Amino acid sequence: xxILVVLEDNRGVLHRMSREAIAGAQKLASNMNLSVGxxxxxxxxxxxxxxxxxxNMQEVLVVKNxxxxxxxxxGYAETINQVIEQESPKIITVGHTYQTRDYFPRVSAKLxxxxxxxxxxxxxxxxxxxxxxxxxxKLAADLTAEADQVLISFQSAAYxxxxxxxxxxxxxxxxxxxxxxxxxxESEKPFxxxxxxxxxxxxxxxxxxxxxxxxxxxxxxxxxxAKVIGGEIASSRPVVDSGWLPLFRQIGSSGQxxxxxxxxxxxxSGAIQHVVGMKGSKNIIAVNKxxxxxxxxxxxxxxxxxxxxxxxxxxxALQAEKD
Amino acid sequence: xxxAVLIKQVPGSDSALPLTGDxxxxxxxxxxFVMNESDNYALExxxxxxxxxxxxxxxxVSMGPDRVQRVIREGLAKGADRxxxxxxxxxxxxxxxxxxKSFTSVLEDENFDLVLTGLQSDDTGMxxxxxxxxxxxxxxxxxxxxETDIQxxxxxxxxxxxxxxxxxxxxxxxxxxxxxxxxNQPRYPSLKGIMGAKKKEIKIVAQSEHRPDTKxxxxxxxxxPQTNKQTETLNGDADTIVNRLVEILRSDLRxx
Numbered sequence: 001x002x003i004l005v006v007l008e009d010n011r012g013v014l015h016r017m018s019r020e021a022i023a024g025a026q027k028l029a030s031n032m033n034l035s036v037g038x039x040x041x042x043x044x045x046x047x048x049x050x051x052x053x054x055x056n057m058q059e060v061l062v063v064k065n066x067x068x069x070x071x072x073x074x075g076y077a078e079t080i081n082q083v084i085e086q087e088s089p090k091i092i093t094v095g096h097t098y099q100t101r102d103y104f105p106r107v108s109a110k111l112x113x114x115x116x117x118x119x120x121x122x123x124x125x126x127x128x129x130x131x132x133x134x135x136x137x138k139l140a141a142d143l144t145a146e147a148d149q150v151l152i153s154f155q156s157a158a159y160x161x162x163x164x165x166x167x168x169x170x171x172x173x174x175x176x177x178x179x180x181x182x183x184x185x186e187s188e189k190p191f192x193x194x195x196x197x198x199x200x201x202x203x204x205x206x207x208x209x210x211x212x213x214x215x216x217x218x219x220x221x222x223x224x225x226a227k228v229i230g231g232e233i234a235s236s237r238p239v240v241d242s243g244w245l246p247l248f249r250q251i252g253s254s255g256q257x258x259x260x261x262x263x264x265x266x267x268x269s270g271a272i273q274h275v276v277g278m279k280g281s282k283n284i285i286a287v288n289k290x291x292x293x294x295x296x297x298x299x300x301x302x303x304x305x306x307x308x309x310x311x312x313x314x315x316x317a318l319q320a321e322k323d
Numbered sequence: 324x325x326x327a328v329l330i331k332q333v334p335g336s337d338s339a340l341p342l343t344g345d346x347x348x349x350x351x352x353x354x355x356f357v358m359n360e361s362d363n364y365a366l367e368x369x370x371x372x373x374x375x376x377x378x379x380x381x382x383x384v385s386m387g388p389d390r391v392q393r394v395i396r397e398g399l400a401k402g403a404d405r406x407x408x409x410x411x412x413x414x415x416x417x418x419x420x421x422x423x424k425s426f427t428s429v430l431e432d433e434n435f436d437l438v439l440t441g442l443q444s445d446d447t448g449m450x451x452x453x454x455x456x457x458x459x460x461x462x463x464x465x466x467x468x469x470e471t472d473i474q475x476x477x478x479x480x481x482x483x484x485x486x487x488x489x490x491x492x493x494x495x496x497x498x499x500x501x502x503x504x505x506x507n508q509p510r511y512p513s514l515k516g517i518m519g520a521k522k523k524e525i526k527i528v529a530q531s532e533h534r535p536d537t538k539x540x541x542x543x544x545x546x547x548p549q550t551n552k553q554t555e556t557l558n559g560d561a562d563t564i565v566n567r568l569v570e571i572l573r574s575d576l577r578x579x
Contacts, residue, residue, distance in 0.1 A: 073464055073465070074463070077458070097485065098466075098467060098483070098484055098485050099484075101442075101450055101454075101466055101467070102454075102464075102465070102466045102467070102482075103454075105419070105450075105451040105454035105455045105458070106454060106455075106457075106458045106464065108419070108420060108451070108455060109420070109423065109454075109455045109458035109459050110458060112420070112539075113539065114418070114419075114420060114539035114540035115419065115420075115451060116540055117448075117449055117450060117451070118448065118450075129543070132447075132448075133448070133548070134446060134447050134448060134545065135334065135340055135349075135445070135446055136336070136445055136448075137548070138340055138547075139340060139342075139349075139545050139546065139547060139548070140545070140546055140547075140548045141447070141542050141543075141544065141545050141546075142542070142543045142544040142546075143540055143541065143542050143543070144540065144541050144543060145539070145540050146537075146538045146539055146540055146541055147539055147540075150540075184463040184494065184495050185463055185465070185492050185493060185494050185495075186492065186493040187490060187491075187492045188490060188491040188492065188493075189490070190484055190488050190489065190490040191488065191489055191490070192487055192488055192489070193487065193489060194487070205578060229572065229578055229579060230578075237504075237505070241504070241505040247487050248487050250487070253485070254467075254483055254485065254503075255486065255487065256486055256487075257486075261576070261578075262572075262576055262578055272448070283576055285568070285571070291558075296554060296556075297548065297550050297552070297554075298550065298552060299552075299554055300552065300553070300554060300555065301554070301555050301557060301568075301571060302554050302555070302556045302557065303557045303558075303564055303568070304556060304557070304558040305557075305558060305561065305564055306561075309561045310561050310564055310565060310568075313561055313562070313565045314565045314568050314569070317565050317566075317569050318569060318572070318579060321569065321573070321579060322579070
């Protein structure tokens, strides 16, 4: 095949961003007249292959070597290296997940081919031009590969899994030759630090707190608003790093992905790591003192002002409406 | 224990980002530069590892034009032992493989036990240099380190996974590990440190001595992103804003 999508095993199920990568690959393929295939690795490879068995692809390759039964960077990098050498795809795509960041550069160095990461779109011409956010999403860049093969990863929500075309791929088991000495790292079992009893992903309304809340004593301002509009509290990373809110409330690349009916962003600048986790929200109201804050780029309502003054007044006004 | 910390100098988060006339990069002369955020955490982690084992050397390594010597000095002032400056003439390189090969050619004879980098740079955000370098130097690698535990010939790294999950991973040395922001509380340089930094060595390597002839990817153009989102801006005094917000929540969004 011409475009290979590497599927990610997300604790036994297909990672959401692998579906988006399939949608992206299919779009590229139909525009460039290329064929698509997928690769499933590890002890859950059959499950993953099954999950994509009704999508429009030429074939799904399955690798079940016991050294890559579960994820490890050494084994994955070498497996994909060998599959690329065997199958010679021109473009190898994945979702830009934490796992991708961990081993895809290794593949790039092994094969001496470029890895263009975290792209938000592709412009087609003689050669595809990959579009990436840079400088914390304040600017965008056009990138091109200077090689015959290229590794690319798609940013979360760059393509929608709703766009996946259906079809019937062949399933083909292939083997790779891995030596046990290759695996140098020892991975312990993944764990959750604090189990969240809050299901942010199904919340209709989210009030999210960023650095602009200034200090821990101001956090109740957000809770008061959330209470009156029936929302859940979430936050950006700096607030969690400061210990003002627990990790399970964090939204973004290292936290949860949400798409509520209303996302109320209080004092959130809109760093890309946060935005990837909430840009699918149906409506975004952002409050920030800085009129240039990147969050305003994706907001439906941009409130330029001091949240410490506005939000308590808003809470009072909404309470008065209810009473 | 020899530890290298790769540090990038990037525009500060408040800096304006004017484009150059041809739109291929930003105009360096109008920008305030700082140490890349996650690199600062990587440096702090290196200093703590050296302090914990009470032995070893921390070397700060940076690539770029002359201005990057400021972040090297900052690293030396915080306690690093020496610096290496890979010079770049003109516009900085953005191709991760090209950058990693430059670092590889300069660092391979140093035989570092540990290379620490920030997770990604705040300019191009490619997030690859340390891992590429690790692979090119035959090191084991890990990313998104949020805690480390150094032993004599291994390092345990607590990695951040997605959605609040973590995983400990043990790597044999030599290893290259990328560090996530928030892993520690970076120190400020002391006055004594600042004075002492002036006497510390910075080795300078000319571009012709490290830069490969090939390129693997190119950044052809920068531009200001266009949004097709219709945004209503609310400003003015707090009462005006609050009245409009209540209306939006009631009529437009039907939240209340």
